[in-house]
Amino acid sequence: MNPQGSASLKAELLGAIPSLRAFAMSLSGNIDRADDLVQETLVKAWSNLGSFTEGTNMSAWLFTILRNIFYSEYRKRRREVADPEGQIAARLASAPSQNSHMDFLDFQDALQQLSPDQREALILVGASGMSYEEAADICGCAVGTMKSRVNRARNRLGQLLAMASEDGADGDTAWNPAEPAMDKLLRAGE
Known part of the structure; x- marks a missing residue:
């Protein structure tokens, strides 16, 4: 070199x-x-x-x-007990007045609930802007598998966020899927 x-x-x-x-x-x-x-x-x-x-x-x-x-x-x-670092503290903290921050926390929480394969596919294609082919090469799977993972992840994330907005229906503004960062991940690969 x-x-x-x-x-x-x-x-x-x-x-x-x-x-x-x-x-x-x-x-x-x-x-x-x-x-x-x-x-x-x-x-x-x-x-x-x-x-x-x-x-x-x-x-x-x-x-x-x-x-x-x-x-x-x-x-x-995987055989160890998961340490919920920060999750308990996040529940004890006073809620911020900015809805977007809470929406982002809901989004982050929903993203972590996805399986690692789905989360990885959604981040590579949706957030990192990689093509299905590049993401499939990184993950060592077929392009069709990558497309399927992105689609399932997008659908599951939408379901989780819909549940989060129903849980928080206390008069606050619900999650808005038109917000750019979240919307980009939900529309990954379309």
Whole structure:
């Protein structure tokens, strides 16, 4: 690897950090764990930079590494009792006056209720803007499977958010699916 190529690879690695962090946050649901996942991904990528082929998709390579780290840890921890970090504290906190913040919390909660495969598919295609083909390559599945996962995730997320808006029907404004960020995920792949 020449010094010029090395500098461009470093720049690509650094440029991918915000997307990696968002993806890690969507998988883990915990900002501290997301930061750890991104750090582990970058360390692993840096130590294996020699195996990366310049000119190929750096983001896809990094997303695959992050995904593999997450699922390896998930398999190790699935027999452990889940620690509901922050969930109890969120219930004890006083409710903010801004409806959009509460809507986002409902959305975040609903997103975490999706299965990991569905959540991953929705984030890759809907939030990260990847094509079905790129997302299928990252997840190691067929394009049709990816389309199905996105569709099921979108439908399930809509159901969960509809239930959340019915639960909170105390005179406050219900969740508005026309809000851009949430709507983008719900319409992923259309």
